[in-house]
Amino acid sequence: MENQSYEDFISTVSHELRTPLTSIRGFSQTMLSSWDKLDDESKKRFLKIIEEQSNRLISLVENMLSVTKLQSSKETFVYKETDIKPIIQTVVAIVKNQYKDKNFEIKIHDKTPTITVDRDKFQQVMVNVIENAAKYSSPDMTVRVCADCCGDFVSIKIADVGAGISDEDKLKIFNKFSRIDSPLTRKVQGSGLGLYITKNIVEKMKGEISVNSEKIEGGEFLTTFEVKFPVSNIENQVREACKP
Ligand SMILES: Nc1ncnc2c1ncn2[C@@H]1O[C@H](COP(=O)(O)OP(=O)(O)OP(=O)(O)O)[C@@H](O)[C@H]1O
Ligand SMILES: [Mg+2]
Secondary structure, eight states: OOOHHHHHHHHHHHHHHHHHHHHHHHHHHHHHHHHHGSHHHHHHHHHHHHHHHHHHHHHHHHHHHHHHHHHHHHOOEEEEEEOOOHHHHHHHHHHHOOOOEEEEEEEOOOTTEEEEEEEHHHHHHHHHHHHHHHHHOOOTEEEEEEEETTTTEEEEEEEEEEEEEOOHHHHTTTTOOOOOSSSSHHHHHHOOOHHHHHHHHHHHHHOOEEEEEEEOOGEEEEEEEEEEEBBBHHHHHHHHHHOO
């Protein structure tokens, strides 16, 4: 990493860590100093904030470790022929449990071929994108995950309806610590590292990720992230092996 970008990284990280830590310290100090004056309802509310902010710190630290590992090229990928269906089903179940106000729909074509990926990392990619769709869509909306074979690729599309992503922001969201400045993004927590990590992992596994966001009826946007991985088959593998 260049010096300048390293300094930027440290300064952003310190800021990101400081915000939840300040809030954890503030609420615990208030509880300790005013314990007898606080009613049960307030105590519960304060503890909830402390819990949320601790979760935010944990996910931030996990994401930062992922970034550091990816950049150090020490990260190992264990490639296996993989059926995407059970992984997508598991991920949707996990995200559903976290975002109970959203609906989820999975459509995986029966004949979808296998792909050769690191299974844990593929799961991490799916968690990031499906979680974003749940997190940034409008209330009560449905997150749709569909997968199909498309030429030599398996294409997985994750679609949601919400505030959408402008053309200008489409270029930025895959950068480190990049979050769209909007009332919704300010309301929901995130470090802005998810898509940076996702794109990095996808490309290391010879895949591609792209996004499309278009206006639909009612003024909302249909946002679709597409993740593509090469189909694993003997022919492909031989072709790869014979490349000069
Ligand atoms: N489905 C989506 N609809 C609208 N905006 C989105 C969507 N997915 C991502 N974004 C925008 O892209 C930004 C970057 O996403 P990214 O996943 O990298 O970070 P994050 O969700 O803010 O934090 P985290 O690191 O916890 O994932 C988000 O902050 C949000 O503004
Ligand atoms: Mg995210």
